[in-house]
Amino acid sequence: MSDKTDKIMSPEEVVGRLRSGMTxxxxxxxxxxxxxxxxxxxxxxxxxxxxxxxxxxxxxxxxAAAGKIRKLVAAFTTLDSIxxxxxxxxARERGAFDLTEIDEAMFMWGLTAAANRLPFLPVRAGLGSDxxxxxxxxxxxxxxxxxxxxxxxxxALRMDAALVHVNRADRAGNGxxxxxxxxxxxxxxxxxxxxxxxxxxLVETAELTRAAAPQTLLIKRHSVTGVVETPHGAHFTxxxxxxxxxxxxxxxxxxxxxxxxxxxxxxxxFLSGNEKAYQSAVQAWHEEQQ
Amino acid sequence: MTTPAxxxxxxxxRADHCVIACAxxxxxxxxxxxxxxxxxxxxxARLARxxxxxxxxxxxxxxxxxxPDGAIEGWLPYRQHLAMVTGGKRHVMMGASQIDRxxxxxxxxxxxxxxxxRQLLGVRGAPVNTLxxxxxxxxxxxxxxxxxxxVDMVSGVGYDRAAAAGPSxxxxxxxxxxVTNLGVxxxxxxDRSMRIASLHPGVTVExxxxxxxxxxxxxxxxxCAYTREPTAAELRLIHEELDPRATRLREVPx
Numbered sequence: 142m143s144d145k146t147d148k149i150m151s152p153e154e155v156v157g158r159l160r161s162g163m164t165x166x167x168x169x170x171x172x173x174x175x176x177x178x179x180x181x182x183x184x185x186x187x188x189x190x191x192x193x194x195x196x197x198x199x200x201x202x203x204x205a206a207a208g209k210i211r212k213l214v215a216a217f218t219t220l221d222s223i224x225x226x227x228x229x230x231x232a233r234e235r236g237a238f239d240l241t242e243i244d245e246a247m248f249m250w251g252l253t254a255a256a257n258r259l260p261f262l263p264v265r266a267g268l269g270s271d272x273x274x275x276x277x278x279x280x281x282x283x284x285x286x287x288x289x290x291x292x293x294x295x296x297a298l299r300m301d302a303a304l305v306h307v308n309r310a311d312r313a314g315n316g317x318x319x320x321x322x323x324x325x326x327x328x329x330x331x332x333x334x335x336x337x338x339x340x341x342x343l344v345e346t347a348e349l350t351r352a353a354a355p356q357t358l359l360i361k362r363h364s365v366t367g368v369v370e371t372p373h374g375a376h377f378t379x380x381x382x383x384x385x386x387x388x389x390x391x392x393x394x395x396x397x398x399x400x401x402x403x404x405x406x407x408x409x410x411f412l413s414g415n416e417k418a419y420q421s422a423v424q425a426w427h428e429e430q431q
Numbered sequence: 432m433t434t435p436a437x438x439x440x441x442x443x444x445r446a447d448h449c450v451i452a453c454a455x456x457x458x459x460x461x462x463x464x465x466x467x468x469x470x471x472x473x474x475x476a477r478l479a480r481x482x483x484x485x486x487x488x489x490x491x492x493x494x495x496x497x498x499p500d501g502a503i504e505g506w507l508p509y510r511q512h513l514a515m516v517t518g519g520k521r522h523v524m525m526g527a528s529q530i531d532r533x534x535x536x537x538x539x540x541x542x543x544x545x546x547x548x549r550q551l552l553g554v555r556g557a558p559v560n561t562l563x564x565x566x567x568x569x570x571x572x573x574x575x576x577x578x579x580x581x582v583d584m585v586s587g588v589g590y591d592r593a594a595a596a597g598p599s600x601x602x603x604x605x606x607x608x609x610v611t612n613l614g615v616x617x618x619x620x621x622d623r624s625m626r627i628a629s630l631h632p633g634v635t636v637e638x639x640x641x642x643x644x645x646x647x648x649x650x651x652x653x654x655c656a657y658t659r660e661p662t663a664a665e666l667r668l669i670h671e672e673l674d675p676r677a678t679r680l681r682e683v684p685x
Contacts, residue, residue, distance in 0.1 A: 170509060197553075217553035224552065233540070233550035242539065246513050246559035265517060265603075266559035269588035269596035275544050290599040321494035322508040 145313040150367040152182035152416055155337045158367070159183070159302055162211075164192040166252075166298070166333055168305030168326035169378065172198040172221040172386055174318075176306035176339050178374035178416050180204065183304075185415070194298050196248065196325070198378060199394065202228035203412075205237060206398070212239040214298065216248050220391055227398035243272055243295070251298035252325055255332035263292035303333035306375045307360065308383055309349060310340035314365030317349050317357050320381035327359050335366040341383045343370040373420055389430060390423060443666060445612060446471065446679040448631040448658045449571075450669055452610045454479040455659075456567045457522060462486040463564075464496075464507075464515050466523040470682045472569045472610075474673050476524075481668055516556065519603055521564040524610075525557065529582040530568060532624045532645045534606040536561075536587030544584050557586035562593070565605045571682045573611035575644035590623035612683045613639050615658055620648045629656040 156179075159165065165183075169175035180200045190211045195201050197218030204210050206228040218229040232238060243251070250262040263282050267273055268291070282294040305326040308319040316338045318326070330336035338360055349358060374380075377387035377394065397407035411422050443451075453475025457465050465476040465487045480487045481499055488505070490512075491497045496505030507515070515521045528551055529537040538557060542548030560566050566587060570577055585592055593604040609616040614630040626648040627639060636655055640647065661669065669679075 215553060217555045219552060225550075230550040233547055236546035242544075242554055244554055244558035245509075245556040246517065249510060249513055264559070265562050265599060268558075268562060268600040269585070269592040270554065270558040270561075271539075271544070271585040272554060272558050275584075290602075291597055292599060321506075324509060 145362070147312045148314045148362075148365060148368045149312055149343070150337070150369050152178055152339070152369055152371065155179055155304070155367055155369060156182045156186045156188065158335065158337075159186075159188055161188050161190045163301040164194065164299070166300040166303040166329045167193060167195040167200045168303065168324060168329045169198060169200070169375070170196040170322070170324045171217075171219045172378045172391065173322070174306055174320065174324060174326075174375050174380050175200045175378040176304040176337075176374065177376055177378060178371035179304045179306070179337060179339050179369065181412065181416060181419060183209070184412060194300055196245070197226065197229065199226065199391075202226040202398070205229055205232035206404070208237070210238045212241065214241040214243065214248075216243055216245040220395065222386065222388060223391065223395050227395050231398070242275055243267070244270070247272070247293065247295045248298070249325060249328070251295045252328040252332045254295065254297035255299040256328050259297060261294040261296050264295050265292055267293040298332060300329075300333040301335065303329040303336040304339070305329055305336065305360070306339045306371075306380065308341050308380065309344050310338050310360075310368050311344060311346040311349060312368060313346065314338060314360070314362035314368050315346065315349060315358060316340065316360030316365065317353065318359045319353060319357055319383070320379070323359050327361075327364075330360050330364040336364055337367040337369065338365050339369040339371045339374045341372055341374065341380060343368065371416060374416070376420070376423065387423075390426070393426070443661050444680070444685040445631055445633070446683040446685065447661050447666060447669055449610060449612060449683050450475045450478060450679060451661050451665065452615045452629070452631070452658050453524060453569060454482075456524060456608050456610070457484050457487055460484055460487065460522050462488065462520070464488040464490065464521040466490070466521055467569075468523070468525050469569045469571065471571065471679050472524040474669060474679055477673050478665060478668060481673070482665060513556070513559070515564075516559055517563045519564050522567065522607075523560055523564065524567045524569050525560065525587065527568050527570055527577060527587070529577055529579045530570070530609065531579055531582050531589060532647075533589035533591040534568075534587070534609070534618055534625065535582050535585045535589030535592055536568060537582035537584050539584040539586050541583055554584070554586040558588065561588040561604060561606070562600055563603050565607050567607050568609040570609065570611040573613040573639070573642045575642060578643040578645065580645050590618055594623075613642065616647070622648075624648045626650055627655055629658045631658045632660075
C-alpha cells in the first residue's frame with residue numbers, strides 16, 4: 142500500500158504555480174481567516190493583471206495597493222472592526238481596476254454553480270437593484286414551471302486558483318476549521334481548477350479528529366493542489382480559536398494606508414521580506430507598543 | 432400612552448425613543464431572526480426579545496444564535512444566514528448612506544459608480560435582503576445628505592424599483608419602517624412613497640422637512656402621531672440591563 146500524494150509546498154511554490162492574468166479566488170470573509178501569508182507571497186512576486194474573487198478584506202486592499210488587480214469580483218470590501226478598507230477605497234476612487242459588484246448571495250450561488258459545473262444558478266437577488274445596471278452582462282432566466290417567475294441567472298464564478306487558510310490540515314490536503322464559521326472556503330476550493338490551503342498547523346491525518354468533531358473537516362483533499370504550513374498565516378485577520386484579529390496592528394495598517402509616506406514605511410518594514418521576516422517584524426512592532 | 436417613571440429610572444431621552452421605535456419594528460414578527468445593524472437597533476431588538484416578542488431569534492454578531500443571557504442556542508454561519516434571508520425568516524434593520532422617497536437605499540458608493548467620489552462598503556447583501564425578507568432601516572442622523580431625491584447606487588431595492596422589476600421582485604418585498612433620530616417613517620401611502628408615521632417627542636414636522644431632501648407624503652403639523660413613551664419596565668431594562676454604559680447616547684445624543 143502506498144502513501145497518499147504529499148502536497149506540502151512553501152508560499153513561494155504556490156505563487157510559482159500562478160501566472161499573470163489568472164482568476165484567483167481568496168477565501169475568508171472581510172478581515173476574517175484570510176490566507177494572508179499566501180497573499181503576502183503574491184505581493185512579493187511579479188504576478189499582476191489578476192481577476193480577484195473575494196468576500197473582500199485586507200487581501201483585496203493589499204493587492205489593490207500593489208496594483209495587482211485588473212478586475213475585482215466582490216459584494217463588499219471591509220476590515221470589519223474598521224468598516225471601510227482604505228486601499229480598496231483609494232483604488233476605486235482613482236478608477237484603478239474594473240469591478241464586478243454583485244450581492245453576497247449572488248456571490249455564494251456563483252461559487253456553488255462553479256463547484257457543480259453549472260453555467261449559472263437562479264437567484265431572487267439583484268432584480269430592481271443597480272447591480273443589474275453596473276453589470277450589463279447579467280442575464281435573467283424564467284422558471285420553466287407554472288409559476289413562471291423571473292430570476293437573475295448568476296454566472297458560475299469559476300477560477301484558475303483558490304487560496305484559503307484553515308486551522309489544521311494534513312499533508313494530503315484535508316483541511317479543518319476550528320472556528321465558528323466555515324465561510325465559503327470549501328466552495329472556493331471546489332470552484333477552482335487548483336486550490337492551495339495554508340494552515341496554522343500541519344498534523345497527521347489521525348490527529349484531525351482526535352479532539353474535534355468530524356464535521357470540522359471542511360475541505361476535502363480531492364479539491365486541493367497544495368498545502369502550506371504558515372503559523373500566524375492569517376495575521377492580522379482572525380483565525381479563531383488559534384488567535385483573534387490583531388486590532389492594534391490592523392489600526393496601524395489602516396492609518397498607514399491613509400498617507401503615501403507612511404505606507405512606504407509600512408511596506409518597507411513589514412512587506413519587503415519573506416513571511417518569516419514579516420512575522421518577526423510584527424513581533425518587534427508589538428514589543429515597541431508595550 | 433405615558434407611564435410614570437419609577438425612582439429607579441430617569442426620564443426617557445431621544446435615544447430611548449429611538450430604541451422603542453426600533454424595537455417596535457419586530458413586534459408580532461414571531462419566530463424570525465432579528466438582524467439589527469447599529470447600536471440602537473441592537474438594543475431595540477434585545478428589548479423586543481425581552482418583552483413583547485419573546486420568540487425572536489438573535490445572533491451574537493458572529494456565527495451563533497444566542498438567548499438574552501448570551502447562551503448559545505444555535506449555529507448560524509454565513510451560508511445558513513443567507514438561507515434564512517431567502518427563506519424569509521428574518522427581519523433586518525440595515526443602515527443607509529442614502530435613501531429616497533420610495534425606500535431605495537445605497538451603501539455602495541457616493542457619486543458615479545464607475546469612479547466614485549467616495550467608495551463605501553459595496554452593496555453587501557442589500558439586493559438579496561430587500562427582495563426576500565422584511566427590511567427596515569436605521570438612520571441615526573436624519574439629514575438631506577441621507578434622505579435624497581435619488582440614490583447614487585441602488586443597493587437595497589425600494590417600492591418603485593421592485594414594482595418595475597416585476598412579480599418575482601415584489602413577491603416578498605417589504606420595507607416596514609425607517610427609524611431616525613427624528614421619527615419613524617413608513618410607506619403606507621397609495622403610491623408607496625415615504626410618510627411620517629410618528630415623530631419622536633420634541634420633534635416638529637418642520638424640522639423633519641428641513642432635514643429631508645424630498646417631499647414627504649401628506650401629514651401636516653397636528654396630524655402627526657408621536658412615538659410612544661417607553662414603559663417604566665422598558666426604561667429600566669434599557670438603562671440597567673441592555674445598555675448600562677449608555678452607548679446609545681453616542682449614536683443619538685440626548
